[in-house]
Amino acid sequence: RPGWAAEWIEERRERTDRAERRRTGPAAKAKDPKTAERRERRVGDGLAELDQWLRDQVAHGLARAEKAPYRLWDDAARRLVDAQAGGLAGHVRGLAAIPRSPGWPDRLLEEYALLRLLVRAHQRRDELPEGLRETVRSRIGFTVAQEEVVTGGERVRDLWCATGSRDTAQDLLSTRRVWLRGRRTGRPALVLSFAAPGTSLDASLIVGTEVDAELAFYPGSQPLRALVAERFGAAVPGRPAGTPVRGFLDEHAAALALDPWLDRWPATLENVRLARAGGGDLYVIDEAGDALPLRMGDPWRLLALSGGGPVTMTGEWSSRGLRPLVAWHGTEGTVVL
Template sequence: MSDRWDRQQVLGLAPDPASAKAAVGIAKPGRWGGTGGDDEALWGECAGSGKSVYRTGVDLTEPAFRCTCPSRKFPCKHALGLLLLWSEGAVPHGARPGWVAEWIEQRRERADKAHERQEHRAAKARDPKTAERREARVDDGVAELDQWLRDQVTHGLAQAEKAPYRLWDDAARRLVDAQAGGLAGQVRGLAGVPRRPGWPDRLLEEYALLRLLVRAYQRRDELPAPLRETVRTRVGFTVPQEEVLAEGERVRDRWCVTGSRDTAADQLTIRRVWLRGAETGRPALVLSFAAPGRPLEASLVVGTAVDADLAFYPGARPLRALLAERHGPAEPAHPPGTTIAGLLDEHAAALADDPWLGRWPAVLTDVRPARTATGELHVIDAKGHALPLRAADPWRLLAVSGGEPVTVSGEWTPQGLRALAAWHHNEGMVIL
């Protein structure tokens, strides 16, 4: 059977604290029947409310999950509960039932077909005539966006404050038609700029960053190659995974998984998994995408570290990467961190290379949560430096810390730090 995970690794898969708590509640042998496992899979049937019995399967090779319960979370509490039982040695080795064997086989077939489709799309994208047509359409879309931005500033921002969502959505749709999806997403995001005091200044900043990107793309031939790749990516051009794996910069390290966050965009769920090299101190971002109801990539578990090669996408500040090759199983780990001043210096250097960075990974050591005189929540380090926290529910961090220093990981943005996980010297790792 696969190397057995410990409790911390399993709970690191939970999509939120509520799922982790629910999983612990059902990880009791008496709630389960027909449990079993082999080298690649786990399965079992969990008694639900009333007469409901939910069939649950786990593909350990990725991992991936299947459950007949109505939950839309991946993994659901039943999959997590089954993994907790397995981590405790309470799942016997056995032969796969028919429904598990069929599910695993279907997964392998879909993976093969997806690989074939990806190769076909990559071959089509390499066709010179196809590439030329796309470049021409994007050029037209960028020129139209340039004029649209000029119009917004010329007409003033007062009308934008009361404008309907359609103002930005119409502009974004035209960019989608021009195959500039990256720009379209940024234009749609303008509608979400909070209408708080100082709102016009914030909107004008976003317009300025977009105009900077437009001008950079229009003058892309004059840019250094790494910055040109960053600009093309921000506009919406993608680099095939095969090309990244074959030609991208490879870095081997013991990569600590510091945080994970799921967001919804354009009828897709996007999972951002943040890593930091234990030796290099280098940050990395692994993205995965899934349509509604489909599971996301879950092999990188928060609170663990894996000896692996990452292949980085090209750019002025390479951050996004692919997991190219593992050299051993994941193990529980405490990530290396920095001070608040160190984080801000690192972020400033990254912005100098890529002014359009929306978020930056943070791992802060020996910080504690505290409230200001006005009641705002911050994290403060030993030198008295502080950062504002963006937290809809700060109580887990406050409870884990208990006023003591902890290591906190999260995403740093101009609006504050969104905490994702914390490490306490006694409590271990906790998903926030």
């Protein structure tokens, strides 16, 4: 082994040991209750200010939003950052794009209503069930340490198939969403990884493979985000078992009843074909005739793969439609879209 390699490995081991000591040391274990109390007060004040801001937007009318500068939402988001409610800040900042999309008044009013619902839920958090209370805190920006999830989170062992992956970048931070689906439980899961500039995202979960693993789920009324707590073997090629459109919509409705702030939900559809509506929009349609609208920029890869035949397809479902991620074809195998 070259000397420089041995030196690099030793330095890396020392850095890991130092990080572990900082994480598990007495200072890390003991959380200052006064610090937590101060943050709770700041968040409460920030949400009260957001509540008044939302009232003002509705009182003044939505029409002005169409020509409003980006500063209208950015200023509100900055105040939430100052109040240590970072989760809400990102959501509010994203509202600026809505007035530039079709049917924007309905969508903007819906988003304002969901924000108000979140504010009210936080104000009455002591009356909420534990799972819903954790969901509200997570949406606002309170985080749960990975160590707490691994040691105290709900554990589920299954054959987990990686059904899709999507990378996004915002404010110099890259995020990778990997969707999983349990073969025995049929349960969806979301594994997130983050990378700062110059670092790499986690690539241990490969789309189109499945692994026997135990996941630890973050707390919430609809547990979805998870960590891979333990693996029991290497990943092997796999294909998820899907549902018809109606089964997926029932699953999504049940999840939305538990967490009304869900902005996306994983779909795994079996034996669906592509179809065009009268206006030229693309849909996926199952054997029962139920359909979902597709939201994608370039449909040609999916059109060429399916050739009019049935495929198993996964994607992210939102209020704007289904964004395809992966398709499985009888002869072509796994194709990332």
